[in-house]
Amino acid sequence: MPVAPAELTIEFTVAPGPDDDRTAVRAAVAAAAESGLAHETGPDRVALSGAHDAVIGAVAGVLDACVRAGARGVDLRIEVPTEVRP
Amino acid sequence: MSGASVGPRGETPVPAPVPETAPTPLVVDDGELVRGRIGVSAPRPDGTLKVEGAFAYASDLWAEGMLWGVTLRSPHPRARILTIDTSPAVAMAGVHAVLTHADVPGRKTYGLEHPDQPVLAWEDVRYEGEAVAIVAADHPETARRAARSIVVEYEVLEPVVDAEWAMTDEAPRLHPSGNLLRHVPIRRGDPDATGDVVVRGTYEVGMQDQAFLGPESGLAVPDDEGGVDLYIATQWLHVDREQVAASLDLPPEKVRLTLSGVGGAFGGREDVSMQIHSCLLALRTRRPVKMVYSREESFFGHVHRHPARLEYEHHATRDGRLVAVRARIVLDGGAYASSSTAVCSNAACFAVGPYAVANCHIDAYVVYTDNPPCGAMRGFGAVQACFAYESQMDRLAAALGMDPIDLRLRNAMATGDELPTGQRVAGPAPVAELLERLRAMPLPPPAMEGPRDVRELPGGVSNATHGEGVRRGVGYAVGCKNIGFSEGFDDYSTAHVRLQIAAGTPQADVHTAAAEVGQGLVTILGQIARTELGVDDAVVVPSDTTVGSAGSSSASRQTWMTGGAVKMACEAVRADVFSRVAERFGRDPTQLLLRDGRVVDASGAPIVALAELLGDDVVEATAEHHHRPTFPLDPETGQGDAHVAFAFAAHRAVVDVDVELGLVRVVEIATAQDVGKALNPQAVEGQIEGGIAQGLGLALMEEIQVRNGLVRNPSFTDYLIPTVLDMPPVRIDVLELGDPDGPYGVKGVGEPPTISSTPAVVAAVRAASGRPLTRVPVRPDDLVDPALLEGSR
Numbered sequence: 023m024p025v026a027p028a029e030l031t032i033e034f035t036v037a038p039g040p041d042d043d044r045t046a047v048r049a050a051v052a053a054a055a056e057s058g059l060a061h062e063t064g065p066d067r068v069a070l071s072g073a074h075d076a077v078i079g080a081v082a083g084v085l086d087a088c089v090r091a092g093a094r095g096v097d098l099r100i101e102v103p104t105e106v107r108p
Numbered sequence: 109m110s111g112a113s114v115g116p117r118g119e120t121p122v123p124a125p126v127p128e129t130a131p132t133p134l135v136v137d138d139g140e141l142v143r144g145r146i147g148v149s150a151p152r153p154d155g156t157l158k159v160e161g162a163f164a165y166a167s168d169l170w171a172e173g174m175l176w177g178v179t180l181r182s183p184h185p186r187a188r189i190l191t192i193d194t195s196p197a198v199a200m201a202g203v204h205a206v207l208t209h210a211d212v213p214g215r216k217t218y219g220l221e222h223p224d225q226p227v228l229a230w231e232d233v234r235y236e237g238e239a240v241a242i243v244a245a246d247h248p249e250t251a252r253r254a255a256r257s258i259v260v261e262y263e264v265l266e267p268v269v270d271a272e273w274a275m276t277d278e279a280p281r282l283h284p285s286g287n288l289l290r291h292v293p294i295r296r297g298d299p300d301a302t303g304d305v306v307v308r309g310t311y312e313v314g315m316q317d318q319a320f321l322g323p324e325s326g327l328a329v330p331d332d333e334g335g336v337d338l339y340i341a342t343q344w345l346h347v348d349r350e351q352v353a354a355s356l357d358l359p360p361e362k363v364r365l366t367l368s369g370v371g372g373a374f375g376g377r378e379d380v381s382m383q384i385h386s387c388l389l390a391l392r393t394r395r396p397v398k399m400v401y402s403r404e405e406s407f408f409g410h411v412h413r414h415p416a417r418l419e420y421e422h423h424a425t426r427d428g429r430l431v432a433v434r435a436r437i438v439l440d441g442g443a444y445a446s447s448s449t450a451v452c453s454n455a456a457c458f459a460v461g462p463y464a465v466a467n468c469h470i471d472a473y474v475v476y477t478d479n480p481p482c483g484a485m486r487g488f489g490a491v492q493a494c495f496a497y498e499s500q501m502d503r504l505a506a507a508l509g510m511d512p513i514d515l516r517l518r519n520a521m522a523t524g525d526e527l528p529t530g531q532r533v534a535g536p537a538p539v540a541e542l543l544e545r546l547r548a549m550p551l552p553p554p555a556m557e558g559p560r561d562v563r564e565l566p567g568g569v570s571n572a573t574h575g576e577g578v579r580r581g582v583g584y585a586v587g588c589k590n591i592g593f594s595e596g597f598d599d600y601s602t603a604h605v606r607l608q609i610a611a612g613t614p615q616a617d618v619h620t621a622a623a624e625v626g627q628g629l630v631t632i633l634g635q636i637a638r639t640e641l642g643v644d645d646a647v648v649v650p651s652d653t654t655v656g657s658a659g660s661s662s663a664s665r666q667t668w669m670t671g672g673a674v675k676m677a678c679e680a681v682r683a684d685v686f687s688r689v690a691e692r693f694g695r696d697p698t699q700l701l702l703r704d705g706r707v708v709d710a711s712g713a714p715i716v717a718l719a720e721l722l723g724d725d726v727v728e729a730t731a732e733h734h735h736r737p738t739f740p741l742d743p744e745t746g747q748g749d750a751h752v753a754f755a756f757a758a759h760r761a762v763v764d765v766d767v768e769l770g771l772v773r774v775v776e777i778a779t780a781q782d783v784g785k786a787l788n789p790q791a792v793e794g795q796i797e798g799g800i801a802q803g804l805g806l807a808l809m810e811e812i813q814v815r816n817g818l819v820r821n822p823s824f825t826d827y828l829i830p831t832v833l834d835m836p837p838v839r840i841d842v843l844e845l846g847d848p849d850g851p852y853g854v855k856g857v858g859e860p861p862t863i864s865s866t867p868a869v870v871a872a873v874r875a876a877s878g879r880p881l882t883r884v885p886v887r888p889d890d891l892v893d894p895a896l897l898e899g900s901r
Contacts, residue, residue: 055284
């Protein structure tokens, strides 16, 4: 791996809406996909992974999309790989 | 560690696993004693054990009460999982755990660059062999039967298997952000520059396997506090730990990794395989869990070399000066990212090879498909490019009516020249010297007239020919590649060194997390410690995560990076010793030396023995060695100082080809390579010969056959690798030009032999057969004159 891993990864875990379907997580995935940084990371999850500014810039869109799609809640998990730092 | 005693059967438990056959506990428990200073061919401490079959590989690990882990994998390259019924497996006697994605407590995906690969698939499977469920049982066969009993209902989908098509809008999206993983454009000079002579070519490289002989294996041992110890064959302990801890939802300090015996790696162990799975099973069952892949499973358990399609256009003046190179490179990344984006970058950076070219227009792409995931393999993107650009150089030489070496010499890069990325090559770039030395080497004697020993002929003892239809060919190639991590990665390694008196003798203990994967690193680190501290005994203790990261055993970087860290730590220890001498004897510490276990003055006169000076004291130091910063490539132009250093090698191949049967025998390979400084000449030769074997394999036989996403040859019966019968004598000329940035002037040695050996062999086969040979590996069908084939029908 001669280049650095993604500077920043933010994973969204989406609590489904009242109907307990996957509408909200699908909305989150669709919004994340528009950023070009999206990776599915679980049945109820999507992650943005890439350069710091690009990831931060895409966060609001993903949150907005899944909340508007009825998500009851969204957990964010932020990972910065230790191997890129001394 | 608790919860299980780990050790040889029937013996007192010891703190770390040892092989079931318990040959010699040297490897795991005591560290490895190295004798010999730098510059000499110190013997490898693991050499005799490996030759005798007594070396403890990770697959030999054993622990009291351990269970066996097995993986259920998808039989489909692309499908949607509808249901997973684990109940038949759970009900089976002897089964202790059956886990799916729902049992992954932390991050459900992993990946070196992007976390896009499921630990266990939940909805989509994207390649044949993707892990779906894991089982732990008290016997490996029970675990296998249990895994087979799990019922997975799939909706099978048509796989996306063509990388070019995967980039189009018609192809289904395999990942949310689309199928294009990375595009690296490089724009340099005049985009419209043209030459008097133009040659075009399209080349293909097949999917090569690392074919390491020790399959993926490891042993996870849970502790009483929710943590886990993992004994593992890997290339990079710390990045494994980072991914394992994230998926276990544990802090890193609760996941401890120790390197076990590694049976080769070549990039294939840079991604995790069974690391997370074995830890999940161990933590669930609260028992040690061992996982060992079979040979067949190993083909599905690690990434491979990217298959590539490369379109090239070379423009030159009539006297052979390269004017412009245009290239379009498409790499098939397979189902998941692994280190594909970096491989793509390398393919672009080294797309024109070790030649000075003012005008370059390069586009490299890497794409998701439903083929097996591809990632790191020795040469890392430079291999695919080298086959194409060196084939082009031969084609250009033919078009110009020039000698192929003269053409290369006319365009050879030298120190101070720039890559297509605009980066100036600051260190030695002896491309012309390597070629001249190669040309000066005598050729092997010509084939004898009349009857010949069949062992010297294509087909060997299969008695395919007695010399009729056999033609000789000679081919040349030269290549280059970066050393170390690139594009802004803060590349570093850590070493801890202790100097103490053991049984009255000074001894240096060296502790790093660097992975000895067979390249001889343990020997080198010991040699450095002995040299720097002037002692006879250096013990390299087992690598683990209790010391800082050493980075990966890849990118030809460990001697440079971890060797540099050991050197720095030794220098700190030495400074401490000298300060003690200064204080006790009033001597100037800048005028002292360590020699033969004593402190001596500049004239060599002894001052005090280390044993007397230190007594029971231990002098120790930890050092981190960073190489100088590198920078990302500009995303629009591909310009930037992305690499820290470069290595060069040239190869000449002589082959005999049976043009009637399409059989090849490589008669000899000669090589010239700048290694900077040969710290251990025998190890250097070993790396060069091993790398050439892999290059020869890619040229003539090694390819994972994938048809519609399905691997057709996952065995060493059907996936052919060179044996001792296939390897010719290797004539080696080592240059030691000394890189100004490397400790002792070292350069990386491991990858360059793999890069240009492939096109050299193919050039020789081309010369013998007269066939165009635009794809590797070359198949017998490619060699036989179509007129002959037609005539035989």
